[in-house]
Amino acid sequence: MRGTRAAQRYAKAILSLAKDKKAADAVEKDMQTILKTVTNSRDLENMLTSPVVRNSIKKSALLEIFKNLDNVSKGAIDILIENGRINILHIVARQYIIQYNEMNNVRQAVVTTAVPLDSELEAQVLAKVKELTGSKATLKNIVDEDIIGGFILRVGDLQYDASVARNLSRLKRELKDNTYVSKF
Amino acid sequence: MAEVNPAEVSAILKQQLSGFESKASLDEVGTVLNVGDGIANIYGLANAQYGELVQFESGLEGIVLNLEEDNIGVVLLGPAKEIKEGSTVKRTQRIASINVGEGIVGRVVDTLGAPIDGKGPIEGETFEMPLERKAPGVIYRQPVTEPLQTGIKSIDAMVPVGRGQRELVIGDRQTGKTTVCIDTILNQKEFYDAGEPVYCIYVAVGQKASTVAAIAKTLEDKGALAYTTIVAANASDPAPMQVYAPFAGAAIGEYFRDTGRPALIVYDDLSKQAVAYREVSLLLRRPPGREAYPGDVFFLHSRLLERAAKVIADDDIAKQMNDLPESLKGKVKGGGSLTALPLIETQAGDVSAYIPTNVISITDGQIFLTSDLFNSGVRPAIDVGISVSRVGGSAQIKSMKKVAGTLKLDQAQYRELEAFAKFGSDLDAATMNVIEKGKRNVEILKQGQNDPYPVENQIAIIYAGSKNLLRDVPVDKVKEFEMEYLDYLNAKHRDTLDTLKAGKLTDEVIDTLTSVAKDLSSKYKK
Numbered sequence: 001m002r003g004t005r006a007a008q009r010y011a012k013a014i015l016s017l018a019k020d021k022k023a024a025d026a027v028e029k030d031m032q033t034i035l036k037t038v039t040n041s042r043d044l045e046n047m048l049t050s051p052v053v054r055n056s057i058k059k060s061a062l063l064e065i066f067k068n069l070d071n072v073s074k075g076a077i078d079i080l081i082e083n084g085r086i087n088i089l090h091i092v093a094r095q096y097i098i099q100y101n102e103m104n105n106v107r108q109a110v111v112t113t114a115v116p117l118d119s120e121l122e123a124q125v126l127a128k129v130k131e132l133t134g135s136k137a138t139l140k141n142i143v144d145e146d147i148i149g150g151f152i153l154r155v156g157d158l159q160y161d162a163s164v165a166r167n168l169s170r171l172k173r174e175l176k177d178n179t180y181v182s183k184f
Numbered sequence: 185m186a187e188v189n190p191a192e193v194s195a196i197l198k199q200q201l202s203g204f205e206s207k208a209s210l211d212e213v214g215t216v217l218n219v220g221d222g223i224a225n226i227y228g229l230a231n232a233q234y235g236e237l238v239q240f241e242s243g244l245e246g247i248v249l250n251l252e253e254d255n256i257g258v259v260l261l262g263p264a265k266e267i268k269e270g271s272t273v274k275r276t277q278r279i280a281s282i283n284v285g286e287g288i289v290g291r292v293v294d295t296l297g298a299p300i301d302g303k304g305p306i307e308g309e310t311f312e313m314p315l316e317r318k319a320p321g322v323i324y325r326q327p328v329t330e331p332l333q334t335g336i337k338s339i340d341a342m343v344p345v346g347r348g349q350r351e352l353v354i355g356d357r358q359t360g361k362t363t364v365c366i367d368t369i370l371n372q373k374e375f376y377d378a379g380e381p382v383y384c385i386y387v388a389v390g391q392k393a394s395t396v397a398a399i400a401k402t403l404e405d406k407g408a409l410a411y412t413t414i415v416a417a418n419a420s421d422p423a424p425m426q427v428y429a430p431f432a433g434a435a436i437g438e439y440f441r442d443t444g445r446p447a448l449i450v451y452d453d454l455s456k457q458a459v460a461y462r463e464v465s466l467l468l469r470r471p472p473g474r475e476a477y478p479g480d481v482f483f484l485h486s487r488l489l490e491r492a493a494k495v496i497a498d499d500d501i502a503k504q505m506n507d508l509p510e511s512l513k514g515k516v517k518g519g520g521s522l523t524a525l526p527l528i529e530t531q532a533g534d535v536s537a538y539i540p541t542n543v544i545s546i547t548d549g550q551i552f553l554t555s556d557l558f559n560s561g562v563r564p565a566i567d568v569g570i571s572v573s574r575v576g577g578s579a580q581i582k583s584m585k586k587v588a589g590t591l592k593l594d595q596a597q598y599r600e601l602e603a604f605a606k607f608g609s610d611l612d613a614a615t616m617n618v619i620e621k622g623k624r625n626v627e628i629l630k631q632g633q634n635d636p637y638p639v640e641n642q643i644a645i646i647y648a649g650s651k652n653l654l655r656d657v658p659v660d661k662v663k664e665f666e667m668e669y670l671d672y673l674n675a676k677h678r679d680t681l682d683t684l685k686a687g688k689l690t691d692e693v694i695d696t697l698t699s700v701a702k703d704l705s706s707k708y709k710k
Contacts, residue, residue, distance in 0.1 A: 004227075004254050132210065154213065157228045159272065162208030173243045180196060182302030184292070184393040184416060 003088035004095070010080065010088075011095035015103070018072045028100045030073040031093040034066060038090035049087040058086055101138075109137040112152040112163070117141045129155055199305075211274035216240075217255055219267045222422050223467045224258045226273050232256055235316055237276045242266035245296070246273075247280050247424060250468055257468050259424040261296065281509075282432045284439040285310035289383060292400055292414040295425045295432045300416065301400070311511040313435035315428055318507040319490035326496045328548075331579045332382070332448060332523050335371025335636020336364060336564055338629040341588035341646050342595075343551055343571045346579025347382075347446050348494025348521040352543055354528045354535065355553030359565050361527045363633050364551065365450040366399060367564075368525065369408055371636035372448065376411045383440045384412040385449040387433035390426050390456035393418045406634065426460035427484075434491045437522040441495060442505065444517025449492070453527035454485060458539045475538045482542050485526075489546050492524035549573035563630060568595055581687040584639065587647045591625065594650065598622020617652075624654045627662035640681040641670050643689075644697055653701035657708045669704050673697075 018027040038045055047053050047061065059081050063074070080086045101107055109129045111117060117125065122139055129137040133155050149164035214228030224246060232238065236248045238258055244267065250257025258273070282297035287308035292301035295315075299306055328346035345351045353361045365386070372382040386403075388396045396416045403409040413436055417429035430451045440447035451457070458481055465478035473479050495502050495518055502518035526547065528540050533554065535544065544550055549572045558565035577585075597618050604611060605619050628649040631637065637645075645666050648654055657665045673681055673696075680696045683689075 008254075150208075157212050157214065157230060158210065159213040159274065160208060160210045166209075169241075169243075177298075178196075179299050179305045180302055183294075183300035184397060184418065 003085075003091050006085060007088050007091040007095045008099075010076070010085070010092045011099050014072065014076045014092070014096055015099050017075075018070075019103075021072060023070050023072050024100060024103075026070040027072050028097065030066070030069050031096045031100075034073075035090050035093040035097065037065065038093070045090070048089055055081050055084075055086070062086075062089075106136045106138060107133060107155050108140060110140045110142060110154045112142045112144050112147060112154075114143070114145050114147055114149055116143050125151070125153060128153060128160070132158060132160060213272045213274045214238075214256070216267060216269055216271050216273060218269060219260075219264050221467050222260050222264060222424065222464075224260060224264070224267060224273075225255050226258055227255050229256055229273065229275060232275055233279065235279050237278050237280050238273050239276050240267050240273050241271050245276070247428070249464070259464055259468070260422060261425055262422060279314050280316070280428065281312045281314045282435050283310035284313050284436050288413050288436060289411060290409050290413070292396070292416055293432075294421070295415065295417050295429045297432065311439060311509065311515070313439055313509055313512070315431040315435055316487075317435065317438065317491070317509070319487065320493050320495060321506050324496050324502060324505045325493050328494050328575045328579050330446075330494075330521070331576075331581055331639075332368075332446075333371055333374075333639050334364070334368040335638070336367055336566075337631055337637055337642045337646065338564065338566045338568055339364070339551060340580075340639060340642055341584065341629075342568045342592045343549060343566075343573040344576035344580040344584075345523065345525075345573060346494075346576045347523050348492065349549070349573070349575055349579070350489045350492045350524040350526065350547040351573060351576070352526050352528060352547040352550040353553070354530060354540060354544070354550050355565070356530055356533055356555045359553035359555050359558045360563060360633075361529070361553055362399075362452055364553070364564055364566075365452060365525050365527065366402060367634060367636050369403065369412055369448065369450065370406050370634060372411060373406065373408055374638060376408075381411045381445075383437075383445060383447040384408070385415060385433045385436050385447065386412060387415045387430050387449065387451050389417055389429050389451070389453060390419050390460060391416075391452070393420070402634065423460040423463040427457060427464055430454065430457055430488055434488060434522075437524075438491060439512070441493065441520040441522040442502075442508070442512055442516050444495075444499075444502075444520045446521045446523070448523045448525070451488075451524065451526040453529050454488075454543060455527075455529045455539050458484070477538055481539070482546075485539075485543055486546050489524055489526060489543075492522045494521040495519060548575045561630075562626060563633075566629075568592060569599060581639065581685075583684045583687050583689040584643050584646075586689050587643050587650060591646060591650050594618070595622060595625060598625070620655065621649075621652050623659050624657065624662050625649045627659055628654075628666060630663070638685070640685040641674075643684045644673055644681065645670060647694075647697050648701040651698070651701075653698065654705055656705045661708055665704060665708065669701060672700060672704065676700075 018024040048058060062077055080089055111125050126137060126139060137155060147163040147165040150162045152163050153160040212229060212231060214226040217225040217227050232248050234248060234251055238246050238248060244260060244262045246258035246260045248256050249259050285306060285308045287306040291299050291306065294300050328348045330347045332345045332347045334340055334345060353364055355361050369384045369386065372384055375382050396418060400414055403412050415429050415433040417426040433449050437447045437449045458477060461481060461484055462477050466472060470478045497519040499518045503516045505516060508516060526543060528543050530540055552567045552571045553565045554567045557567060601615055601619050628645055654662060654665060677696050680693050683693050
């Protein structure tokens, strides 16, 4: 992803500073807010990436939008603006959350299901995550009817696919792959 | 259309479904960042290895060729049409490899070993052979000593190829490079029939599907498909498939080589493979060098051709060979060989281009085909003056070595004097003698397509030519004489030919050959 490399370094620095100031949790909340706001608002993202908008305007707008930020977060926005890197703000926020979770050994699990999960199923899924990765997880549920049934659990780079759609597509492939048909 | 038997249909369906398990899978996955031109960049898959196969949602596979800090570059082994940005890619934990077994003989497969000839799955036990494998080390090799009979008179006599050798076949388009190699494959039928097959692998890179089909048909018609495997990456296949096809062929060859059997592999042709590799490299943004080829195009060919080898005869040493695939351990036998005949197409006879010079320097000699000779009717159009075999000499059978010893020199003298002959007839007798003999030798060395000669026949006719026994035969009757002479020898003097085949050239044999040739040639005397 574009800017990921730079974002990783900024996130690392922010996290390290926040830890020293014992504000890591507060900054994490800020970053969640920033990530959510920026990704949900196309206008805001456009403004941040636009080279036409002056840095001072970007800064005042950001301070207006995010009023109750921790000092570390404010400092982070300052330094990003100063270095001309404010366009990757949301990527920095995402990387911060990833690194924060890594530090606390908490991972985000994304569960895709055909129907919304109830709390009992959620508990079962969390147990499965624990079994697969051995770490705690926060759960995010995506409802996608295309998978027909079952679920797809993804934790970081690991994916546990128990969906009906996958089995069907595999079956289709296996039937299509006919070695009794000449291909040249 | 043949009638379809319902029982057969259900049997095939059942077979296809028998391997199907509806189990959930736990995979390492990444996300496609961008895709285009047969290359995909993938975010995640932090543990993927170089050369590993990855699988896309559609079932399409790719090979990991670039490992960067936060993404990996993958070349796709098929059309990219179903891949979208954001779709998942999973590791297969498998280094690109091909499943080889006895059942692969007689089949046409693609780069990944999947049969494409419509004859059903590969039968029998298969062994997973990696496409990229290090060549055997020095200790596990031995010098080339046995001949690989090509069945082509001018090659077997003057540029002999030994088992385990790498002999380049080079020439312009339409000079008969493929024909030379196909004839060599056809000539191995003799050994197949005798129960000591030389397993042949024909790798077609970037050729028309119709050409490959025609070659498959020729081999089948002549009964050569029984010991031959065709690996095809046609012109319409993606560039990575074409790059890896020779490696797949080498992996198949190594299976035979390491199980103690002789194998012959034809790479048709490596210039197209280099072009495909250039395409892949440029798309992966690797810096271009001379003729826009990447810097490691030499290594691409050297590591491929280095895998052709004669393995040491000692089983115990052979068993410890380096980089043996897990699947093959315990099956290794010594004494096997892999002979490689790489082909290179030159542009307008330019051998000093990048790829030809590279491959010339890697191989143990070259067979040079020229369009001038081809057009003047000398076919196979082998230019013996600049064709060499650096190691094959020690592999030639004794009788052939004795008979053909002077042939190359004679022909060199003839070509030198040939120019004079064109100006007039005022030449002394000795010169005329050389020219007349040379003309007849050229006729003798001509040979039809798909018409390989057994070695004893070659020796018999070359003996007649080099001893100038054909001086009474007019040049345009040499072919006629040759046929008559060989038919007569085969019918009446089989024992003489058998002695020649065994590598002996006794006085008795010489007497027989001389008297038969003299008798027959007197008929042509005016």
